[in-house]
Structures are given as C-alpha cells and as structure tokens.
Amino acid sequence: MPRKILIVDDDPDVVLFLSTILQDNGYSTIDAPNGQKGLEMVKSEEPDLIMLDLMMPRKSGISMLTDLKNDDKLRIIPVIMVTGVSGETGINLESFLERSSNGGPGGVDIRPDGFLEKPLDPKRVLKMIKNVLKL
C-alpha cells in the first residue's frame, strides 16, 4: 500500500507539481483547495501525511493545523508546513514557531513536523517526507 499524502493548497499549479513529484516516487496523493475542505478530507481519507500551505482563502494553514492538533484522533498525523517565500506572507515565521513550541492557541503544541519553503525543490521535498514518515 503506497503512503497516502494530502496536499492542501489553493494554487492548482502547486498541487499539480507536488502530486507529480510524489506520484512519481511511489506515493498516492489527494488534494484540497483550502483548510476547510482539507479538514474534511483528513477525516474521510485518513492520509499518512499532510502537506499544508500557509496562506489560503477560507481557512488558512494555521487554522487547519490548530484544528488538527486539537483533535485527539487526528493529532498523530504528521504535517509539513509549506510556506511562501519568507517575508512575503507578512507572517513572521519565527514568532509563529516560537508560539507553536510553547503551545499554540488553546495551549496545545501545534508545532508542525517540518517546514518547506517555496519555491519547492523536488529532492528536498522527498527527503523531508522520508524524514517525517521515518522511512
């Protein structure tokens, strides 16, 4: 059974790019255009890993991550945060990390299992996934 990876990103190009990389390397992929849809798919599809974009309409990556980590069942699913070029999003990543390590909103540790910065390099993406899945 190939590992199932959920890609949550509003940019169809990123979804296509990531799913091509992952499928070419033996993973199966599913995708969602925002956090809201993403959360639904996590529940219905039970993926092995989530690649989560930070900035999305409707429900952002942080919002979805917070929901995941507050859910006892879903908390164990590893998450790799995919961020825009630093400084571009207006979100201070360092302070976000700091907050996450000290327990995010609700006092729960919402630290993601990894960070990937755009533009995405296929080799680094695959290495990070192997690391997080402990393959």
Next chain:
Amino acid sequence: MKTVKTAIIGSGPACTKILDLLLGAWHHDNKIQIAGIADKNQESPAIRRARSLNIPTTADYRELLSVKDLNFIVELTGDPGLKEVILNEMPDNVNIIDSASAEFFLRLLSSDTEKKGIEADSPGGEDLSSETWVNVEDKDAASAKPDKFEATYRERLEKEVEERTKELMAQKQETEREKKTAEGIIYGSPAPMFVVDKNHHIIYWNKACENLTGFRSQDMIGTDRQWEPFYAHRKPLLADVIIDNDPKTMEKVITSMNLKKSPVVEGGYETEYFVPNLGDEGAHLYINAAPIRDDSGNIQGAIVSYQDFTERFKMTQEIKRRESFVQNLIQNSIDGIIATDARGKITIFNRGAVEILGYEPEEIIGHVSYHEILSEETSRAIREAFYSKKYGPEGKIINMETDHLNKANQRIPVRLSGTLICEAEKEVGSVVFIQDLREIHRLQKEKEQAERMAAIGSALAGLAHYIKNILTGLQGGAYVLNSAISKNDLDLVGKGWGMVRRNIDQIGIIVTDMLIYSSERKPVYQMVDPNGLVMELIDLMEERAKLSGVRIEYDLQPDLGKTVMDRTAIYRCLLNLITNAIDACTLEGIVAGKGVVIIKTERPAGGSVRFEVSDNGTGMDDEVQKRLFTDFFTTKGYKGTGLGLPVTQKIIKEHGGELSFKSKPGHGTTFSILLPERVL
C-alpha cells in the same frame, strides 16, 4: 513814628544807593537811623561816604550785631554763607533784610525817585517843584495865608497835584503790573528759565526750572548757586560768562560748548549740551542764554532758558539703533535684497545680492535701475507679476521662480518675492528678495536621483520576486511535462503544459503592467458607454467569482450615455479593482457565499462618470492602506504582482480623474474612480 535802627553789612553799590536814599530829600526826617556799616574793604566809596557822614564803620560785621536796640540788619554781600552766619548770631528781636530783598526794594524805590526826578525837570512844571509839594503837604503852613487869589490858585494847585498824584500812582501801578506780568510769564513759562543779575545773583528761577533741576526757587533766588544743579563743582555758567562779557573767555566757551549766535537776541547764544549731573542718566539740554541790557546797552543780567530734549534724544537714538538693526538685517541676510526708489534706481543692494549677482554695491547703488540688470524677459515677467494677482495680491510677488543675469551675464535661477512700496497710494519704490536656486536645484536633482534609484531598487526587488514565482511555476511545469513524457501520460502533458502557459501569461501581464506603469503615455480617448464596459467585465469575472463563492451585483445609472475615456486602460483599472474585491471576499473569515461585490455607475456633479467597486470582504488596516499604491506591495503572496493599484492610479491620473477608497478592517472596501468631463 519810632526811629528804625539799621545796620548794613556790605558796602557795594547797593549800600551807596541806600545811603543816597536815606539821606535824600524824602527821608531827611531821619526815621531810619544807620547804626553802622561793615565791610572788609574799608576804602569802598560807601564806607568813605559813611565816614564823612559820621556813620560808624567797621571791618568786622560782628560788631554791628551787638548794637543796642538794633531793628534791622541789611545784608548786602549776597553771600548765602554769610547770611546763614548772621541769622545764627544776631539777637532774636533783630530782622534781616537779605541782599535779594534789598535789591527788590531798591529797585522799587529808585524807580520812584527817577519818576520824581522827571517831574521835577519837566518844563512848565516849575510851580510844582518838590519844595512846593512838600509845602502842599504841610497844610498848616498853607492855611496861614487865606488870600482869595491865593485860595483859587491853591484850589487849582491842589487839583493839579491830586491829578498828578493819581497819574503817578497809576504809572507806578502800571510798572508794578508789568513787572508782575514779566515775573508771571517767566514763572509760568513751560520752558525752564532763570535770570541772574549783573552780580551773578539769581533773581528768577521759574517753576519749570525747579522741575528740571529739582532746586526750589526760594532756595536759589538771591544766591549765585545757579551752577549747582549742573556741575559737581562751582563753575561759571553760560549766563555768567555773558554777564562778565570778557571777549577771551567768551571765545573759549564758544568753542568748548559749540555755541551758536542766537538769531533772535543780540549777544545771545544757543547750543545743545549734555549735562551728566542732571536727572538719573544726565540730560540733553538745548540752552539759550542772552544778556539783559539797560537802555544804555549795559549788561544788567542774563536770562537763560532750557529745553530738555532728553526724551527726543533718546527717541532719536532708538530710531538710529533700529535703523542700524534693520541695516544689519538687510546686509547680513542670505537672501539678496534689492530696493529701488520711485524712478526705479537701486537704493539698496545688500551683500546677499552681491553674492548672487556679482556686482559691487558701488557700481549699482544710485547709478543703475533694477530693470537694467535684468534680461528683457525677466524684467517684463516681474512687472507683470507686480501688477497682477499671479503671485499673491497686486503689488506683491510671492515665490516667483525666475532668473537674473549676473555680472558675467549668466542666468542665475532665483526665487523672487517682492513688494511695491506705496505711500498715500503712490508708488515710491519697491523691494525684492531673491534666493539663489542653483544650490536648491542641485539638491533637488540629487534628491530626485536618489529617489529614482530607490524606486528602481524596490522595483527590481519586486520584479525579481515576481519573476522568481513565475520561474518556480515554469520549473514546476517543466517537471510535470518531463514526468508526463517519460510516463507517456498525455493527460499529464496537458496539465503540465497548462501550468507552463499560465506562467507565460503571468509574464505577459506583468510586462504590460510594467510598461503602463513606467512609461509616459497619453490615453487613447474614444467614446465609451460606461455601463456596457461594466457589463463586459461582469461577464468575464462572474464565473471566477462563482468559483470563489462570491456574488457580483451591479447598480448602473440607466441614462448615463457615452463618455470619453481610454477604453482599454479603464477596462484594465476596473478589472484590477474587481479582482481585488473578489480576492478580499475569499480570504479567511469570510463564509463562502456571503461575499458580495457591487459595481455601480453614476453621473456625478463635476465629472462625467463615477465607477464604484465595493466588497464586504476583509477590509484593510492602516498599514495596508498606507502602502496601497506602493509598487510591488502585495498581500496576495505569489499571486499578486503588486502593480495592480499603482497601474490603476497612474491610468486614472493620466485621465485627469480621481481614484479614492474607503476601507474598514472586517467590513470591506469601496474603490471609486471619478473621470472628468472631456470632449473628444
């Protein structure tokens, strides 16, 4: 009547006069007995005369103080010190007549005697000899011979005498009145005045003089202390010099006091003089001193009047001080200051003007008119500016940028302000202030250069960022295509190619935006139906909005008609605003389906058309609002070029229109484009 015993101290001319009077026909009844005359000079005419009359004389006045039954002491030395001593030493029942009082009485009596003399000498007045008069007074003697003729004669005589007596009395009163009047005039005169007699004794010291000097007349009259208010040590005043009438001394004083001959009074002088001892800070006096002469031209005294012009002097000093302050201000101003008189000739050409224009003041002031040193063009422009409201009110120029020719005939750019100087609505000159703009222009250029470099820098950074995003997309597309080809997956080829094409489109968009933004371009105007334009855009955007869960509504004024605009450019602007509005509704926090974008058109007052694009999306905080029109600023991550609003603003500006917005975080944003009326 009791005999009055009198002692005289001092044997000057006054003493002689008293002896004359006492021993004259009128006083031979000896009602006044002279007990003695004292004087250090035992050979004076009065002393010698006294000795011949068997009146006791002495060199020590003290001997006289102890004379038995003495009634009066007449002090004729005029020495106030001596008067003090006598007052202290004399017995209580003795009265003192000081020299001033004596002088007064003597004058009174001698004028009496003179009149008597005139009557006695008058021709045809033989019958009225002094002897006869004495007889008339002797009524017993007259009534001794009661003859009829004599009685008639007597009657006539008595009448005559009575009339003469009245006349004399009237004359005397007249003289008295005149004297009083003169005294009154002097005393009441607002000008400080004093009069000294030929013995240098003060006889008048008026109220104004009291006010000026602080010395009271009762303390001054009869003394020779006139110097005291003015000097620390005894020193002859101008009045004293005039009385002494010594040509050599006069000459010296004329030089030292810078005296001028009085144009009014013969032998009088006037001068301006500073008296350091007077008042708190000294006084500046205008002094006028003149001799008083008797009928034969002999100097009998001197009259001095003052005019205190200290205040005026201070004012003059103050005016001078201010004048020099203004002069300093003018000279030291960095601005060039050029003033002209009524004929346009330059009267002020300060150092600032020298610095800017290179002329020396000597070659300019008084020789050249302002317009002569200007180019014809500038000269005309300045005249025009003065007589119009182009740069401030008529008669004024405020911050006009023009140029002046310097001495080397080079054009110097200047900022000029100026004013016409008018008096009673008549132009009497002008003054202009010029600032050298060379340095300012240089700095401005430098600043513009720096700003352009900074703009280029930030533009390049933004561009690099955007291109990097596109590059990433292209690389992704290439990867997908590669993978599709190797798998022979045609479907994936299509998807990969789509990705590549979308990114190529992005390049197209940003290149167009950059061209619009960076180049000077003129709108290509044509007649456009604004409502049609909006409907076209709605057709285009509706599908995309629906995908994002946003509804587009419109509210278009029906009878709007066609209006002049650059169709392509305005289309682009509206597309940008609508895209922004949809994006604002799809950000986090907006429930899908609740987002609404409303597009409005209307004909506003003072414009041809107003487009309004409103959304109920996230709205913008202050920080975002501030950076809204900054090149390459975006909140949309890789999806935004950051050029949409700057481009929109530029297009609207090129149309001469207005782009404005209202926004509230959490409530939405409204952008408004107002296009002006324009004829094709």
